[in-house]
Amino acid sequence: MPTDDVVRLLAARGEELEELLDRAARRRDAHLEHEGRPGVVTYSPKVFVPLTRLCRDRCHYCTFATVPGRVPAAYLELDEVLDIARAGADQGCAEVLFTLGDRPEARWRAAGDWLTARGYTSTIDYVRAAAQAVLDETGLLPHLNPGVMTPDELAVLRPVAPSMGMMLESTSTLLIEPGGAHFGSPDKDPAVRLEAIADAGRARVPFTTGILVGIGESLRDRAESLLALARLAEEYGHLQEVIVQNFRAKPDTAMRGEPDAEFDEFVAAVAVARLLMPLGVTVQAPPNLAGELGDADDAADDQALLLRAGIDDWGGVSPVTPDHVNPERPWPGLDALAAVTDRAGFTLRPRLTVYPRFQREAGWIDPAVAPVVGKLADADGLASPQ
Ligand SMILES: O=c1nc2n(C[C@H](O)[C@H](O)[C@H](O)CO)c3cc(O)ccc3cc-2c(=O)[nH]1
Ligand SMILES: C[C@H]1O[C@@H](n2cnc3c(N)ncnc32)[C@H](O)[C@@H]1O
Numbered sequence: 001m002p003t004d005d006v007v008r009l010l011a012a013r014g015e016e017l018e019e020l021l022d023r024a025a026r027r028r029d030a031h032l033e034h035e036g037r038p039g040v041v042t043y044s045p046k047v048f049v050p051l052t053r054l055c056r057d058r059c060h061y062c063t064f065a066t067v068p069g070r071v072p073a074a075y076l077e078l079d080e081v082l083d084i085a086r087a088g089a090d091q092g093c094a095e096v097l098f099t100l101g102d103r104p105e106a107r108w109r110a111a112g113d114w115l116t117a118r119g120y121t122s123t124i125d126y127v128r129a130a131a132q133a134v135l136d137e138t139g140l141l142p143h144l145n146p147g148v149m150t151p152d153e154l155a156v157l158r159p160v161a162p163s164m165g166m167m168l169e170s171t172s173t174l175l176i177e178p179g180g181a182h183f184g185s186p187d188k189d190p191a192v193r194l195e196a197i198a199d200a201g202r203a204r205v206p207f208t209t210g211i212l213v214g215i216g217e218s219l220r221d222r223a224e225s226l227l228a229l230a231r232l233a234e235e236y237g238h239l240q241e242v243i244v245q246n247f248r249a250k251p252d253t254a255m256r257g258e259p260d261a262e263f264d265e266f267v268a269a270v271a272v273a274r275l276l277m278p279l280g281v282t283v284q285a286p287p288n289l290a291g292e293l294g295d296a297d298d299a300a301d302d303q304a305l306l307l308r309a310g311i312d313d314w315g316g317v318s319p320v321t322p323d324h325v326n327p328e329r330p331w332p333g334l335d336a337l338a339a340v341t342d343r344a345g346f347t348l349r350p351r352l353t354v355y356p357r358f359q360r361e362a363g364w365i366d367p368a369v370a371p372v373v374g375k376l377a378d379a380d381g382l383a384s385p386q
């Protein structure tokens with residue numbers, strides 16, 4: 001679709017937005033039919049492991065990244081990681097999400113010292129060890145979201161996780177200039193990120209990516225970002241899901257005064273993502289970023305709108321850990337999420353980190369993790385009851 005047409009869709013309001021949502025919903029239904037799970041909307045029961053909150057980048061919307069003086073230690077110890085994973089296993093979780101700061105040893109001596117004292121050569125080397133421990137000790141599946149990975153790092157991590165991810169955020173180069181949300185974040189250079197996502201495709205890693213809506217990008221940037229992801233999905237076939245995530249302003253960040261993404265605008269972005277992605281690519285929006293904080297009815301209304309806009313997945317939802325990236329936004333209860341999903345005419349089912357298509361097709365899952373996936377999967381490739 002020409003970029004100008006995509007921009008027009010992203011700007012749709014009123015009657016035009018209604019039509020866009022209907023088109024997107026039909027496309028979602030075609031996607032689910034294509035995947036052999038009509039009427040099924042998924043989520044991943046997970047625990048969140050914030051392996052390190054130190055980071056070499058300075059994204060101005062982020063409260064996850066912090067300074068060494070504000071954390072008890074530069075990294076979680078292996079036994080702390082395993083405690084979180086076991087608590088998840090007890091609650092029927094299948095995923096251990098490793099989300100962490102990018103390459104903190106490049107900026108913080110405390111990070112380098114911590115790694116060296118334990119014999120690790122880099123943050124990625126420690127991610128590998130921690131993911132291996134989770135696989136061996138708990139049988140849960142790591143999903144790795146450590147920021148930009150090189151081809152060598154992808155190769156090192158592939159045998160310890162069936163899926164990885166990294167948000168594109170945006171292709172906007174203005175955001176890396178002074179005053180932009182990504183000024184001072186070398187890992188958010190769009191050229192670097194697009195290349196890293198392509199590298200994951202060449203490494204045949206089932207991959208999660210997405211865009212962050214409302215961080216100062218224009219509608220044209222948003223259109224170009226989604227078109228770039230659609231092209232990557234078509235070229236490599238490795239994009240299992242595209243997350244469309246709305247920016248939520250945090251009190252103690254440089255962007256605290258910026259308004260949250262307007263919900264209609266966000267919903268239009270979700271619908272456009274659905275229309276542009278090839279069949280077989282899930283479109284995910286997180287349920288905990290919907291609605292006014294603390295207003296369950298408002299959240300349910302917004303979640304219903306996300307379903308109308310063509311999502312087929314709610315992402316990771318945790319009965320155990322907070323969303324450490326958005327700690328002020330609690331997860332909805334699974335009953336509430338199932339009720340919203342049901343009212344929209346869908347059945348909510350738990351899934352694994354790696355989607356069924358990548359389990360069926362040869363060549364996506366490393367032989368070292370395949371048996372663990374096999375143990376957790378049901379006949380459809382979703383999560384079997386634990
Ligand atoms: O709880 C969260 N989970 C996040 N997830 C987890 C995601 O919902 C699930 O881990 C995947 O869908 C795999 O099941 C991400 C995963 C990625 O690969 C890339 C970005 C994110 C972002 C978030 C996030 O902000 N909060
Ligand atoms: C893990 C992912 O979380 C997203 N992220 C980081 N900070 C925020 C925020 N304030 N609001 C919404 N999403 C955010 C980024 O897209 C990052 O890649």
Ligand code: MET
Nearest residue numbers: 064100101102145146147
């Ligand atoms: C906590 S943000 C998610 C992981 C990584 N630091 C990134 O921004 O891509």
Ligand code: SF4
Nearest residue numbers: 055057059062065101
């Ligand atoms: S969003 Fe990720 S890369 Fe940016 S500062 Fe936060 S942890 Fe670092």
